[in-house]
Amino acid sequence: METKMEPPKNTIGIIGWLRKNLFNGWFNSLLTIIFLWIVFTVLYAALKWVFVTADWTVIVVNLRLLLVGQYPQDQIFRVWLALTLVSTLTGLSWGLWKGTIGNLAIALGASFLILSLFPFSGEVKTWLLVNATAIGLGYVLGRYFPILRKPTAASWILLFPFIIVLLRGLGTSWLPIVGTNLWGGLMLTFLLAIVAIVFSFPLGVLLALGRTSKLPLVRYLSIGYIELIRGVPLITILFMAQLMLPLFLPEGVTLDRVLRAMAGLTLFSAAYLAENVRSGLQSIPRGQYEAAQALGLSNFKTTFLIVLPQALRAVIPILVGQFIALFKDTSLVSIVGILDFLGIGRSIVAQPEFLGRQREILIFAAAIYFVFSYAMSYASRRLEKSLGVGER
Amino acid sequence: MRTVVPFWRDNRIVPILVQLFFLVLVILLGGFFYNNLQVGLDKTGMKLGFSFLNQSAGFSIKETSIQYSPADSYGRALLVGFTNTIKVAFWGIILATILGVFVGIGRLSSNWLVRNVAAVYVEIIRNTPLLVQLYIWYFALFMQLPKIQDSIILPGSIHLSNRGLALPWLVSTSGTRIWLAFFLVGIVAGFLIYKKQTEKQLITGIDRYPALWAMGALLLSLLFAWLITMDKPFLLTVPTVDGLRYSGGYRLSPEFATILLGLVVYTGAFIAEIVRAGIQAVSKGQTEAAKALGLGHSLSLRLVILPQALRVIIPSMTSQYLNLAKNSSLAIAVGYPDFFSVSGTTLNQTGRAVEIITLVMVAYLSISLLTSLLMNIFNKRMRLVER
Numbered sequence: 132m133e134t135k136m137e138p139p140k141n142t143i144g145i146i147g148w149l150r151k152n153l154f155n156g157w158f159n160s161l162l163t164i165i166f167l168w169i170v171f172t173v174l175y176a177a178l179k180w181v182f183v184t185a186d187w188t189v190i191v192v193n194l195r196l197l198l199v200g201q202y203p204q205d206q207i208f209r210v211w212l213a214l215t216l217v218s219t220l221t222g223l224s225w226g227l228w229k230g231t232i233g234n235l236a237i238a239l240g241a242s243f244l245i246l247s248l249f250p251f252s253g254e255v256k257t258w259l260l261v262n263a264t265a266i267g268l269g270y271v272l273g274r275y276f277p278i279l280r281k282p283t284a285a286s287w288i289l290l291f292p293f294i295i296v297l298l299r300g301l302g303t304s305w306l307p308i309v310g311t312n313l314w315g316g317l318m319l320t321f322l323l324a325i326v327a328i329v330f331s332f333p334l335g336v337l338l339a340l341g342r343t344s345k346l347p348l349v350r351y352l353s354i355g356y357i358e359l360i361r362g363v364p365l366i367t368i369l370f371m372a373q374l375m376l377p378l379f380l381p382e383g384v385t386l387d388r389v390l391r392a393m394a395g396l397t398l399f400s401a402a403y404l405a406e407n408v409r410s411g412l413q414s415i416p417r418g419q420y421e422a423a424q425a426l427g428l429s430n431f432k433t434t435f436l437i438v439l440p441q442a443l444r445a446v447i448p449i450l451v452g453q454f455i456a457l458f459k460d461t462s463l464v465s466i467v468g469i470l471d472f473l474g475i476g477r478s479i480v481a482q483p484e485f486l487g488r489q490r491e492i493l494i495f496a497a498a499i500y501f502v503f504s505y506a507m508s509y510a511s512r513r514l515e516k517s518l519g520v521g522e523r
Numbered sequence: 524m525r526t527v528v529p530f531w532r533d534n535r536i537v538p539i540l541v542q543l544f545f546l547v548l549v550i551l552l553g554g555f556f557y558n559n560l561q562v563g564l565d566k567t568g569m570k571l572g573f574s575f576l577n578q579s580a581g582f583s584i585k586e587t588s589i590q591y592s593p594a595d596s597y598g599r600a601l602l603v604g605f606t607n608t609i610k611v612a613f614w615g616i617i618l619a620t621i622l623g624v625f626v627g628i629g630r631l632s633s634n635w636l637v638r639n640v641a642a643v644y645v646e647i648i649r650n651t652p653l654l655v656q657l658y659i660w661y662f663a664l665f666m667q668l669p670k671i672q673d674s675i676i677l678p679g680s681i682h683l684s685n686r687g688l689a690l691p692w693l694v695s696t697s698g699t700r701i702w703l704a705f706f707l708v709g710i711v712a713g714f715l716i717y718k719k720q721t722e723k724q725l726i727t728g729i730d731r732y733p734a735l736w737a738m739g740a741l742l743l744s745l746l747f748a749w750l751i752t753m754d755k756p757f758l759l760t761v762p763t764v765d766g767l768r769y770s771g772g773y774r775l776s777p778e779f780a781t782i783l784l785g786l787v788v789y790t791g792a793f794i795a796e797i798v799r800a801g802i803q804a805v806s807k808g809q810t811e812a813a814k815a816l817g818l819g820h821s822l823s824l825r826l827v828i829l830p831q832a833l834r835v836i837i838p839s840m841t842s843q844y845l846n847l848a849k850n851s852s853l854a855i856a857v858g859y860p861d862f863f864s865v866s867g868t869t870l871n872q873t874g875r876a877v878e879i880i881t882l883v884m885v886a887y888l889s890i891s892l893l894t895s896l897l898m899n900i901f902n903k904r905m906r907l908v909e910r
Binding site for chain 2: 152153155159162163166167169170193212250345346347348349352359361362363364365366369370371374375378379380381459460463466473477489490493494496497500501504505508
């Protein structure tokens with residue numbers, strides 16, 4: 132006769148899970164108890180502080196400053212417009228390519244909708260809803276018009292210069308110039324990181340090619356630059372950009388603080404980018420060079436048509452990682468007196484009426500940095516998987 | 524018939540031309556900058572040069588590891604800052620390594636809670652800027668601690684207040700040096716005896732108790748030390764509150780404690796990820812083989828997994844150490860007088876931007892080069908283990 136035996140009661144269900152994962156052996160049980168105590172103490176203190184002790188009015192009152200700095204109030208629609216463009220393109224990409232970008236688009240749209248429930252002014256609410264709608268409309272468009280693929284990709288590339296022009300203005304009556312000295316807050320943090328990565332890209336690629344070049348002079352100069360920049364802290368480069376750069380420029384040419392910081396970040400980022408690209412260049416098998424030579428391609432064509440495209444594809448996830456690092460590193464510009472997200476937060480708590488509200492501002496800043504960095508690194512991990520890097 | 528190759532297609536000449544062009548470009552660019560600099564300096568009537576380093580600094584430094592007074596020169600002040608940087612970097616590297624290894628192993632623990640607490644720690648720390656973390660440690664933690672009169676006293680007589688941290692510490696006595704010398708002799712002798720006895724044991728197969736012999740040698744040498752000095756090796760001092768400051772024990776200023784804690788917690792998270800990746804890079808068969816040989820969890824980790832993981836870990840660890848040393852320059856944000864912060868003060872007082880920034884870059888470059896040199900030597904030694 133066949134008898135079906137149940138597994139022992141203490142190896143299945145919740146109790147089984149607990150025994151297996153938390154209480155296998157005296158050592159693990161001890162660890163579990165100690166860690167439970169730690170987790171409860173920390174969580175209790177943190178939750179109590181967030182919901183009882185902390186006074187969040189400092190954030191609410193200064194939200195606009197924290198987000199866009201001293202950008203003129205009557206020109207604020209430009210920032211919203213720029214954001215709406217990003218939303219539209221995100222929505223379009225979601226409809227066209229699905230996958231990771233879809234998750235991000237949903238997260239973005241959901242945050243707009245949730246934020247619109249907060250008691251903001253009518254204008255802000257409208258813009259938030261416009262953004263959420265833009266994502267939805269973009270999705271629908273992308274879904275039913277796959278022909279939009281190429282225009283969308285091109286728009287992503289054109290978006291950056293367009294946003295810069297939009298934010299800075301053309302000097303016309305309805306788009307007056309808003310100088311970079313008025314840019315600030317989270318917007319500036321993003322712009323600093325984007326400008327640095329975009330401008331350091333060509334520089335970094337050239338440096339990487341220089342470092343792998345067979346010409347000794349080019350190679351040593353590239354190595355010299357890369358190792359010099361990588362050997363010193365970012366803050367010294369930012370100080371150099373603020374204090375030394377003006378000395379090196381001809382008379383009459385002046386850059387304001389923000390542009391100088393952008394220059395410093397670009398020079399810094401280029402060295403790191405060069406090393407990342409170099410790792411990609413080294414991953415290209417010799418056969419590719421030899422095949423290109425056999426086809427009669429010149430050195431120039433081999434590099435730009437055969438090697439670089441493959442190398443850059445291999446390093447995309449690393450470049451995203453570098454962008455995240457740069458996004459966090461831009462906080463250092465607050466030390467040289469620029470009012471980026473952290474800088475403006477620090478200047479708010481320096482005002483007498485918000486004295487002693489450092490904790491709220493700092494924790495809020497940390498949370499915002501965390502949300503964006505985490506979202507980007509999540510996307511980068513997914514991207515890595517979908518590109519199949521390391522699997523081919 | 525021989526075709527004549529024009530020189531712009533000649534494979535021997537083109538590279539030279541390209542390099543010449545490149546060189547001219549770099550020289551022109553450099554000359555342009557240099558010329559602008561000269562014009563600017565001429566206007567202000569300043570001359571490049573390092574003679575200002577001999578002038579009296581005139582500012583005081585809160586924390587000094589070597590003798591310093593405001594009457595000393597700028598050069599001396601910068602040296603004080605440099606020693607402070609070295610101090611932070613040295614302790615930071617050691618403590619971050621310890622923290623990182625524990626958290627990295629914790630990330631792979633079989634205990635669900637430990638695993639996830641470690642993961643949350645790593646994610647939070649890695650996704651927020653170091654500068655924000657430093658501000659939080661300083662303004663939200665150390666500055667919010669009670670006044671020195673109501674210091675928090677943790678078990679082990681560790682005092683915590685907004686004046687900093689004070690720990691019980693050892694003070695040397697008259698015999699400390701002799702004790703230390705004999706201790707070193709004992710360690711070396713013990714090590715040699717241990718090796719010799721193990722060798723004999725391996726050859727003869729008879730138990731020679733190497734560990735016991737080594738311990739004996741060490742104890743014997745310590746006994747000699749006691750007979751000679753007739754004194755204790757160290758005295759333990761416990762910190763006490765003395766008016767508005769601590770006396771006795773080892774005292775850390777809140778600034779030093781902040782920058783050290785901040786760097787250790789931040790770099791520790793990155794090291795943890797490296798350690799985790801290193802352990803995971805060791806093939807599973809190794810763990811299983813160790814288990815099959817009857818090694819326990821900790822023994823197999825210590826004897827089989829970690830030595831192999833170390834080879835993967837060391838190169839990435841080097842770059843983390845370099846990052847820590849460079850990040851120590853953020854001490855300026857909390858007011859710890861490290862090299863960068865002292866340089867900043869000097870720059871403000873003398874206005875010599877070019878010289879000081881050059882000096883700072885050279886100093887950090889040499890720290891970086893020295894660290895990578897040491898780590899490369901270590902790396903080579905570890906690689907010898909490879910078959």
